[in-house]
Amino acid sequence: MAAVARARAAALLGGLRRLATSAAEAERERGAMWELSAAREYYDYRKSIYGDVTHRALLVDAVGTLLVPAQPTAQVYKSIGEKYGVKYSEDEILRRYRWAYEQPWDRSRLRYVDDGRAFWQYIVTSSTGCSNLEYFEELYKYYMTENAWKLCDPDAEHVFEAIRKTGVKTAVVSNFDTRLRPLLQVLKCDHWFDAVAVSAEIAAEKPNPTIFLKACELLGVKPEEAVHVGDDRRNDIWGARDAGCDAWLWGSDVHSFKEVAERIGVDVTGVIEAGSPPEQ
Numbered sequence: 190m191a192a193v194a195r196a197r198a199a200a201l202l203g204g205l206r207r208l209a210t211s212a213a214e215a216e217r218e219r220g221a222m223w224e225l226s227a228a229r230e231y232y233d234y235r236k237s238i239y240g241d242v243t244h245r246a247l248l249v250d251a252v253g254t255l256l257v258p259a260q261p262t263a264q265v266y267k268s269i270g271e272k273y274g275v276k277y278s279e280d281e282i283l284r285r286y287r288w289a290y291e292q293p294w295d296r297s298r299l300r301y302v303d304d305g306r307a308f309w310q311y312i313v314t315s316s317t318g319c320s321n322l323e324y325f326e327e328l329y330k331y332y333m334t335e336n337a338w339k340l341c342d343p344d345a346e347h348v349f350e351a352i353r354k355t356g357v358k359t360a361v362v363s364n365f366d367t368r369l370r371p372l373l374q375v376l377k378c379d380h381w382f383d384a385v386a387v388s389a390e391i392a393a394e395k396p397n398p399t400i401f402l403k404a405c406e407l408l409g410v411k412p413e414e415a416v417h418v419g420d421d422r423r424n425d426i427w428g429a430r431d432a433g434c435d436a437w438l439w440g441s442d443v444h445s446f447k448e449v450a451e452r453i454g455v456d457v458t459g460v461i462e463a464g465s466p467p468e469q
Contacts, residue, residue: 239414242355242454244435246410248401249382250419251363254439256376259339262286266317269331273324275317282316289315301389305366333368335375341439348446349381351457358408360384362401362417364394364424384408395421396428405434418449 235243249255258265263283267275277285289312294300300308306329313328314320331337342348353359359382363369366389373379384407386400393399405412412433419425420439429436437443443452450457 236454240454242357244357244414244416244453246358246360246405246408246415247352247449247453248360248362248386248404248415248417248429248434250395250417250421250425250439251361251365251369253420254341254418254425255345255361255378256338256340259337263316265331265337266313266328269328270317270319270324273319273321275319275324277317285318286312286316299388299392299394301364301366301387301394303367303389305368305389309366333372333375338372338376340376340378342446345446346378346381348450348457349378352450352453352455353381353383355455357453357455358383358410360386360404360408362386362395362404362419364388395419395424396431398428398432401429401432401434405432416453418443 239245252258261279261283263279263286266282266286267277267279275282294308294311296307302308309329310325313325317324349359361369361373361382361384363386365387367387369387369389370379370385373382373385379385384404386404386407388394388400391400391403393403395401401415401417402412405415408415413435416435416437417425417429418437418439419429422438426436426438437449437452443449447457
């Protein structure tokens with residue numbers, strides 16, 4: 190009898206769990222449908238104001254959206270650092286890197302001042318325990334080369350060309366030091382953008398609305414006419430919205446620049462398939 194009772198209890202518990210799972214899945218589906226409906230409603234609203242192309246400017250975050258390190262940071266720090274006596278494992282370097290990056294930077298109100306050397310030297314030393322200046326310089330110069338980075342979206346070039354052909358202005362908006370402009374040139378993507386707003390040059394870092402407002406000023410558009418795309422909810426989404434811009438979270442709201450283009454109202458399907466923008 191006891192075994193039967195336990196079996197019944199287990200079956201009942203299993204049924205309750207399945208009901209709870211089904212309810213949770215249904216709730217997620219309703220949430221997704223609501224978000225889709227809200228997005229469509231907002232898209233229709235913008236079309237009624239601006240026409241088929243819903244934004245006049247596209248602002249894009251750099252690291253994490255446009256480009257990412259080609260290799261894990263801890264792996265690079267360790268491989269280059271071994272000849273300088275770095276002993277920490279990659280896991281330990283990563284842990285120390287994250288800790289150092291999250292600490293308040295007390296030398297300046299900005300982390301990235303001019304070439305950012307002071308801040309990055311602090312990060313490298315804190316991450317690896319090595320304060321050798323030759324090691325730091327080798328790392329610093331490595332991150333100015335095309336080998337250190339890769340584009341997040343292989344179709345980005347054709348998409349940006351198509352977007353700009355419709356008259357939409359484009360800009361990079363990034364918390365970065367003064368290496369960003371030459372880095373974009375090395376990666377051969379600087380010509381995709383009408384402007385570059387770098388925190389080290391503007392003396393304002395995201396989420397400060399100032400950097401977004403400066404980007405809009407450089408492009409000659411009003412903040413409400415621009416949408417910013419970035420991978421950091423605080424820096425990119427909240428910051429852009431505080432400036433009056435629309436904002437989409439990379440990796441959540443959009444997953445490719447093709448999606449970005451389509452949400453703006455630019456059809457790039459043929460562009461990507463052909464490998465080059467169509468003649469207009």
